[in-house]
Amino acid sequence: MAESFKKFIDSNIHKNVNEILPGFSQLLHNNYIPHLGAKRIIRQVFEGVAKSMSEEDKVHLKKAEELVNTVVETSTRALPKVRDTMFFPNPQCENKLIKYLDMAKNEMLVCVFTITNNNLRDALIRAHNRHVKVQIISDDECMKQQGSDIQFLRDNGIPTETDTNPDAHMHNKFVVIDKEIVITGSFNWTIAAVNSNQENLLAIHDPEICEEYIEYFEGLWRNFRPVEVLREKAAVCIQRHYRGSQVRNRN
Structure with missing residues (x-):
């Protein structure tokens, strides 16, 4: 599942959001995305973006990834049942x-x-x-x-x-x-x-x-x-x- 999502990101990273949405919806329908978890999804998206960036820009991108993970974990994560x-x-x-x-x-x-x-x-x-x-x-x-x-x-x-x-x-x-x-x-x-x-x-x-x-x-x-x-x-x-x-x- 992780490999399928990674291939999807690598092949669509330079497209606009409207072009990506149908394929993204299909992955969601096939249960790929919920299985991976938010942190893995974010990691693979940022890895796809980083491939075409300079080393200096990758440092800034890494900080952006950390910020996004923090926001996701603190604002969208459901409280545990136990x-x-x-x-x-x-x-x-x-x-x-x-x-x-x-x-x-x-x-x-x-x-x-x-x-x-x-x-x-x-x-x-x-x-x-x-x-x-x-x-x-x-x-x-x-x-x-x-x-x-x-x-x-x-x-x-x-x-x-x-x-x-x-x-x-x-x-x-x-x-x-x-x-x-x-x-x-x-x-x-x-x-x-x-x-x-x-x-x-x-x-x-x-x-x-x-x-x-x-x-x-x-x-x-x-x-x-x-x-x-x-x-x-x-x-x-x-x-x-x-x-x-x-x-x-x-x-």
């Missing part, structure tokens, strides 16, 4: 976070340093069971610690990956829900974070910001490794399914 804060220790805030997770309808991208809180784990299982596309990224060392839920989540069919660098941590703590709501802060998904630690979370409805988080998440996903189902757990699952099928056959 603007929420959660501070810990506070079990009520844990319940609030669970409610957000239970709101997911289509997709949930979880990128959290460590997950040992079974209440939050179960919310992810519920989302997976109602056919929400759930993906989880966590730290490779934390998933090996006692109480980690990462293997459990993977064994239950949720795609899960960890980082590959033993000398560094995957230290993010955020979740993106349905490409619209991002929840981020210092909060790890642990019981101690709920009941003991001083932590915070910010939840905000902002599809443009979510787009940046999604792009970042997908970059990590491409470079990290999948969590494998442990052989002994896989054997237990196979035996359980086999015994269940035998019972059904007898009945």
Whole structure:
């Protein structure tokens, strides 16, 4: 979509507005423009104009672009539907976070340093069971610690990956829900974070910001490794399914 809009700008940049409008309306009708977001549109328009300008004029053009972005962001941007804060220790805030997770309808991208809180784990299982596309990224060392839920989540069919660098941590703590709501802060998904630690979370409805988080998440996903189902757990699952099928056959 971005490439199509860029080609449109490059081929029409020297035409007057009336000549451009029909093509612009067609892109709008095809949903290219809303998908890109205002900032990307402005960037591509200014890049098209800059191609025929001197280096000195490009400096002035860059300042003009910054001014236009400021005006757009402050005057035309809709207020987010969700603007929420959660501070810990506070079990009520844990319940609030669970409610957000239970709101997911289509997709949930979880990128959290460590997950040992079974209440939050179960919310992810519920989302997976109602056919929400759930993906989880966590730290490779934390998933090996006692109480980690990462293997459990993977064994239950949720795609899960960890980082590959033993000398560094995957230290993010955020979740993106349905490409619209991002929840981020210092909060790890642990019981101690709920009941003991001083932590915070910010939840905000902002599809443009979510787009940046999604792009970042997908970059990590491409470079990290999948969590494998442990052989002994896989054997237990196979035996359980086999015994269940035998019972059904007898009945």
